[in-house]
Amino acid sequence: MGRTMLWTGGITLAALGAVTFLAVEAKSSAPESFAQERPAATAPTTTPKPKPPAAPALPKDSGDGKRVVYSISADRVWLVAADETVTTDFPVVHGAVIPPPGTYKIxxxxxxxxxxxxVPITYVQYFTKSVDSWIAFGAQEPGPSPADAGKRSGxxxxxxxxxGRRIWEFAPVGTPVVVTP
Structure with a gap:
């Protein structure tokens, strides 16, 4: 074992010597432009994450006072307090039957x-009836996505x-629902 260690040590020292020699030779034969000082490396810049797109603004001419505003074209609901403050807004998925624009009540x-x-739904709030179906907000229980079920619902x-819980807590029976195009 002693001989093997001596042999391995000798080979390692020879290899280190060869690498050192080659490094010195490479440096001395490099063009002067390579020898110029390079600027210090700076910390990599991080690209800020893009902000999510802003929610559409509350539709103009959507009434006044406390109300639920539903935009057909934006597929979005806004809950508006009596002082005209939007308390929250969120996307929704409409079914096959779409209410005509107008003002309704829960x-x-x-x-x-x-x-x-x-599909099982919760927090169901009916606000009008069409020829074919009642029209209501309804929170979809876990399962198929609201987008999948909404395409099939009446x-x-x-x-x-x-x-759905937000609408339920915000809008008791009698609360206006304004449907905009």
Whole structure:
């Protein structure tokens, strides 16, 4: 074992010597432009993450006072306090039956039901009836995404359970619902 260690040590020292010699030779034969000092490395700059797109503004001519505003074209709901402050807004998915623009009121509420598409929904708030179906906000229980179920539902305007709870707590029976194009 002593001989093997001596042999390995000798080879290692020879290799280090060769590398050192080659480094010195390379430096002495490099063009002068390589020898100039390079600027100190700076910390890499981080690119700020892009901000998420701002939510659309509350539609103009959407009424006044405390109300729920639903924009058909934006697929969005705003909860507006009596002092005209938007307390929250969030995306929704409309069903096959879309209410015409106008002002309605929350007519009836049920904590849970089954949508016309067979999907369990909670925080259901009916605000008008079309020829074919009731039109209501309804929070979709976990399962298929609201976008999937909303395409099949009758007059269901679907939102997440969290957002359904927000409408439920904000808008008792009689609260105006303003539907904009």
């Amino acid at each position: 007519l009836h509420r049920v904590e849970s039901a089954t949508g016309g598409d067979g 007059g269901g305007i679907r939102e997440t359970v969290e957002n």
